[in-house]
Amino acid sequence: MKTSKKLLALLPAIALVAASCGGSDDDSSSEASTDTAASTDTAAPVETDAPEEVDQTQAGDLxxxxxxxxxxxxxxxxxxxxxxxxxxxxxxxxxxxxxxxxxxxxxxxxxxxxxxxxxxxxxxxxxxxxxxxxxxxxxxxxxxxxxxxxxxxxxxxxxxxxxxxxxEDVAGNGAGERFNDAGATKVLCAFQEQGNVGLEERCNGLAETFGGETVIEFMGLDADTTEQQNTINAFLAADPDIDGVLGVGPVITMSALRAAQDLGRDLTIGGFDMTPDLLGAIEAGDVAFTVDQQxxxxxxxxxxxxxxxxxxxxxxxxxxxxxxxPGFVTTDNATAVIELSAAGTR
Structure with missing residues (x-):
């Protein structure tokens, strides 16, 4: 069985902890051991079968x-x-x-x-x-x-x-509840990949809990944000009743924000996942939330x-x-998450 160098390096420390916790409850035994040690001028070396060095290649071939x-x-x-x-x-x-x-x-x-x-x-x-x-x-x-x-x-x-x-459906459920809290009545769920079941589940989860009307539409690929933004812009312009947009990815969420700003529409906008731009928009109050899947x-x-x-x-x-x-990034915690995102771990 292969064992990593790091795990083996912990074994001496684990042995010490076990020794400190595994003593007898009988105080006389402890005292007897102390007396014996005190009466011996030189303690005999303790023999062990543990290797002096750890093989550094034990896990390297995986x-x-x-x-x-x-x-x-x-x-x-x-x-x-x-x-x-x-x-x-x-x-x-x-x-x-x-x-x-x-x-x-x-x-x-x-x-x-x-x-x-x-x-x-x-x-x-x-x-x-x-x-x-x-x-x-x-x-x-x-x-x-x-x-x-x-x-x-x-x-x-x-x-x-x-x-x-x-x-993904539970994450969509949570997004629907947030649109309810914001008072939205008609939400566009905009997705950027056709045939991706995970994105479909996000939109379907939204529809399950959102109390208003949900419109689910493909709005173009993230690879062309100009076309994506123009597509969302046209869709919003054609339907003035839409008062909320859920982007099921961070790039399309920002495309939705720019489209709404171009039209002068004050919409409740939510998203999924994170980019520095999206986190900045949340911190500024332009986007209400994003779902964080870590x-x-x-x-x-x-x-x-x-x-x-x-x-x-x-x-x-x-x-x-x-x-x-799912977790949620809102204006309450955006600043802290921005610092972690800059470090590359969020």
Whole structure:
């Protein structure tokens, strides 16, 4: 069984703690030991089988793959930073494979990872129809699989160890409640990726709890923010009853804000995830909130969980997903989160 250098380095400290906590409750035994030690001029050396040096290569030959629909934008860069940090902390190799919102690219990367004999695969699941099968094949080859970000409703069908992320419909529910509190009556739920089930769940969750009317529409890709903003502008201009917009990503949320400002419309605007621009808009009071799914954890935790499963047969979650959200960033906590975002971990 492979054990990391860092874990082995903790063993002497653990032994000391055990020794300090494991003594007898009988004070006479302690006193007898003290008297014996005091009457001996030179204490005999204690023999131990513990190695004097730790093998630095014990975990270095593990290679994990993280295969996502990442577009390498501001959200996914934080996920990658978390994954890289975990790999460095544990002394393993991480292969990062961004699919750039193309499920077929992800399928090819999963199949290549299986062929290479990956020690573990962490994958997002934006298109279950395309991705469940290849990940089931990885499990059949004995490779531990963990889903992250999107996939909370499908990871069990894969046979994955667990899912790390947020429940997208529950996050949408929370957004709907915030629009209710703001007094909105008609909300546009604007999404930026067609066929992404996670984004659909966010909008559907909004519709479940929002007391007014919900309009769900594709408003263009994040890759072209000018077109995205113009599309939202035209949609808002055609429907003066819309008094709220939920962007299901940080870039489209800012496109919605600019579109509303161009039209001179005072709308309640909410978003998902974070960028410096979006956090600044929340701090300034121009955006009411954003849903925080703590994506740094979505990168860090799967690497840690795969490592513990391979080296120590550990599992977490008890068959349930490990939730990283939803939380909410509002004017109340935006300043503190901005500082962490500048450090690259939020």
């Amino acid at each position: 290679t994990f793959h993280m295969i996502t629909h990442s577009d390498d934008g501001p959200f996914w860069s934080v996920v990658q930073r978390g994954a890289d940090a975990a790999a460095e902390d544990l002394g393993v190799t991480l292969v990062w494979k961004p699919g750039v919102n193309d499920a077929q690219v992800m399928v090819q990367d999963i199949e290549a990872a299986v062929a290479e004999g990956s020690d573990g695969i962490a994958a997002s699941l934006p298109d279950p129809d395309a991705l469940v099968g290849p990940l089931q094949a990885a499990v059949a080859e004995g490779i531990p699989v963990i889903t992250l970000n999107s996939g909370a409703n499908d990871y069990q069908a894969i046979g994955a160890l667990t899912h790390v992320g947020q429940s 994506q740094y954890l979505q990168g860090y935790m799967p690497v840690l969980l795969m490592y513990l499963n391979v080296t120590n047969q550990n599992t977490l979650g008890g068959g349930l997903p490990i939730l990283t959200g």
